[in-house]
Amino acid sequence: xxxKNIDGxxxxxxxxxxxxxLFRKNxxxxxxxxxxxxxxxxxxxxxxxxxxxxxxxxxxxxLQPPSAEHIFGTDNVGRDLFARVIHxxxxxxxxxxxxxxxxxxxxxxxxAACGYFGGWLDNVxxxxxxxxxxxxxxxxxxxxxxxxxxxxxxxxxxLMISGVPGYARFVRATVLNLSDTEYVQCARSYGTGNFRIIxxxxxxxxxxxxxxxxxGSVSGTILAAASYSFMGxxxxxxxxxxxxxxxxxRAYMRNAPWFTLIxxxxxxxxxxxxNLMGDGLxxxxxxxxxx
Numbered sequence: 001x002x003x004k005n006i007d008g009x010x011x012x013x014x015x016x017x018x019x020x021x022l023f024r025k026n027x028x029x030x031x032x033x034x035x036x037x038x039x040x041x042x043x044x045x046x047x048x049x050x051x052x053x054x055x056x057x058x059x060x061x062x063l064q065p066p067s068a069e070h071i072f073g074t075d076n077v078g079r080d081l082f083a084r085v086i087h088x089x090x091x092x093x094x095x096x097x098x099x100x101x102x103x104x105x106x107x108x109x110x111x112a113a114c115g116y117f118g119g120w121l122d123n124v125x126x127x128x129x130x131x132x133x134x135x136x137x138x139x140x141x142x143x144x145x146x147x148x149x150x151x152x153x154x155x156x157x158x159l160m161i162s163g164v165p166g167y168a169r170f171v172r173a174t175v176l177n178l179s180d181t182e183y184v185q186c187a188r189s190y191g192t193g194n195f196r197i198i199x200x201x202x203x204x205x206x207x208x209x210x211x212x213x214x215x216g217s218v219s220g221t222i223l224a225a226a227s228y229s230f231m232g233x234x235x236x237x238x239x240x241x242x243x244x245x246x247x248x249x250r251a252y253m254r255n256a257p258w259f260t261l262i263x264x265x266x267x268x269x270x271x272x273x274x275n276l277m278g279d280g281l282x283x284x285x286x287x288x289x290x291x
Contacts, residue, residue, distance in 0.1 A: 029280020035273035055083035062181035063083030090164035091241040096222035099159040107167025115175030208285040
């Protein structure tokens, strides 16, 4: 390895160490990170904590309050609410993380291409996204879900498709600011290919704002998925997803408040942990943005 490459790698490691140092100093961000890690561990080891079958087993113990036998109580058909909330973490996190990641990947590729090349490609794609942006987001997702069918996979695809224009516009604006910088012009003068310039010089230098946007979008996608399931257009019963659980509790909010409050608290806790971590990343990646 050349001395230049070694120095470059050292600078990158030093930069990430500085980012981690600033992030650790942010107590709310560290609390959010710890909470998110715990929620992720619950989702990963859900089958170890409680069998999945218990989340689906119907019994005659309808709307039982929290007890030693049923820690979170039971739902309207006697299913164990603890098992349903634990396994619901998988569905909610997978939908939120996967849909946002796919939106980011597709949107970043399109936005980088439009911002770097410009011309007719930029005009055509941006006008298409203008048309999509003119459709209310909720209506767009509802139409996509109804067209594709109501299932976990189709809700994920609908959320992914609706998120692409936002990422594409964001990355395009960032790339436009970077495409005329000295290091990009230098790479062009050396005959470096366009794809390599985008992947090695443009996108890596845009990762800070992209990471910040990604962190905020994950919590928004989780909340959106829960909202559509609550309205009956997302995940359907008996699948244990947090929004679907709350949807089935609507008629029992007064007589069995735990049925609504516990999955609702799970959604709030997850969204809060991601938002706290996202704020910490924002401050660490660009201290100038700190309030």
